[in-house]
Amino acid sequence: MASIVWRTEHFEEIDSTNTWLARKALDGAPEGLVCATDFQTDGRGRLERTWESPADASLLCSILLRPDIDVDQLQLVVAAVALAARAALVRLSGVRPDLKWPNDLIVGNAKIAGLLAEIVAVDERLAVVVGIGVNLTHEGPSGALSASVRQLAGVTIAAPALLDILLDELAPRREQLDSERGREVLRAEYERALITLGQLVRVERPDDAVTGVATSVDATGRLVVEVDGVEMSFAVGDVVHVRPSSRQDG
Ligand code: BTN
Numbered sequence: 001m002a003s004i005v006w007r008t009e010h011f012e013e014i015d016s017t018n019t020w021l022a023r024k025a026l027d028g029a030p031e032g033l034v035c036a037t038d039f040q041t042d043g044r045g046r047l048e049r050t051w052e053s054p055a056d057a058s059l060l061c062s063i064l065l066r067p068d069i070d071v072d073q074l075q076l077v078v079a080a081v082a083l084a085a086r087a088a089l090v091r092l093s094g095v096r097p098d099l100k101w102p103n104d105l106i107v108g109n110a111k112i113a114g115l116l117a118e119i120v121a122v123d124e125r126l127a128v129v130v131g132i133g134v135n136l137t138h139e140g141p142s143g144a145l146s147a148s149v150r151q152l153a154g155v156t157i158a159a160p161a162l163l164d165i166l167l168d169e170l171a172p173r174r175e176q177l178d179s180e181r182g183r184e185v186l187r188a189e190y191e192r193a194l195i196t197l198g199q200l201v202r203v204e205r206p207d208d209a210v211t212g213v214a215t216s217v218d219a220t221g222r223l224v225v226e227v228d229g230v231e232m233s234f235a236v237g238d239v240v241h242v243r244p245s246s247r248q249d250g
Contacts, residue, residue: 004174006167008034010160013055015042017062018116018131024064025120025127031066036163043133046103046116057138057148059113059159062131063170067177069126071119075221075235076183078103078117079190081130084170085113086193089134091165093153098195101214101223102236106195110147111140134162183219191217200242201225203234211242 007030014020017035019042024033037060043051053060065077082099089095089105089112097105097112105113113134120127136157140146150156173189176182191197194217202211203225212227222233 004032004171006032006034006171008036008061008163011035011037013037013039013041016040016044016131017060018044018118018129021062021064021129021131022118022120025129029064031064033064034061034163034167036061036159038159044116044131045114051114051116051133052141053133053135053138056159058136059132059134059162059166061159061163062129063167065128065130065174065177066125067128067174069177069183070220071122071126072235073183073220074117074119074126074128075102076177076186076190077128077130078115079217079221080173080177080186081117081132081166081170082115083186083189083193084166084173085115085132085134087169088162088165089149091169092157092162093149093155095149095153099190099193101194101196101217105134107147107152109145110152111135111145112147112149112152132166134159136162187217187219187221190221196223202240202242204240205234205236 014037017037021035039055045051086097097107100106103115104111116131118129135148137148137150139148176186196214201214202209210227212225214225216224218224218233222235224231224233
């Protein structure tokens, strides 16, 4: 594909950037449309949770992508955006977050960003809205294991500046999604950034939970966990790190 063209619509206030962009996607909006806001009145997180942030304290945005992939490869789209956000944070703040499968950016045990990916349409190509919230000056809900970039790096980053760099980092990763070879490069980068690997994890599913050691990410982005000597792959679920990590790479 030709290099993607980003077009950002900015709102001072909106219900949810994901909701707004999903409506646009259904109306046929082109790939590359981005919705950004200073404040959300109905910000949404994963698993029907809410996502709250005071005004002007976070990067709050959603990105419309139409990659040439199957529905079951959605996690690779999440990976592309998460890796782009991580690279942008390194470039702008020096903070180097790890990725926590499936959708978080963390520093130590503290979450600094979360992603929410939603499939909007399955036509000849998938339309995917990927929303991301990055705590810039807001430390997250009290009592939660979360932190802000300002707290960690001592710098205040402007949300538009972070979004610009994030989109710049996303463009090549978005291209990788369209080919098997590109997806393999992306998957390998994802594995290197994923603090979850090598850890004892409990995967909480809607009806049960299993515990094992996370070993890898498969070609579709699923987490492979060794449970009692048997490898199981997980496409959805909430991963709890049972033991703190000692991994240093990334
Ligand atoms: C999570 O960690 O549960 C995911 C949080 C995703 C929040 C972002 S903020 C911008 C976009 N719009 C939303 O309503 N949610 C995402």
